[in-house]
Amino acid sequence: MSENSNTVNFARQVPVTEPTQTTPSDANELAQLSMMIKTWREIQKETEDLNNQVKEKKKRAKVMEEMILRIMKKNNIGALDLQSSGGRILYRRQTTKAGLGQKDMARLLAEHLKSEQQANTALQYIAEHRGTKVKESLLYEKD
Secondary structure, three states: OOOOOOOOOOOOOOOOOOOOOOOHHHHHHHHHHHHHHHHHHHHHHHHHHHHHHHHHHHHHHHHHHHHHHHHHHHOOOOEEEOOOOOOEEEOOOOOOOOOOOHHHHHHHHHHHHOOHHHHHHHHHHHHHHOOOOOOOOOOOOOO
């Protein structure tokens, strides 16, 4: 699709549902489809640009946070009062559980059940009986 044209060229049309008889409101929707697609693409592009800006700012904030943490830890500072905002910065340390991937789960089950065969059977059961979600979305493919 060219950015300057006023029409949308479809490379292929894939029906989402069974075709039905076209009503006047359907014809109106089809006429508006080109404009809706252009607007959607513009919004997608703006969102992508904003997400890139957020990503860059988060990187900068993480670097600064690491520097502040290193200085506070080095100097044994537990809290800093901020005069400008009236708030405080606290040095906090917490321990969380590590992620539980497929390999870790297999290893832990084998240790617990004292058998790799039973662990593999349990993992296979879990994989076969997991719930599923259906998610529908639009995807823009570039040429």
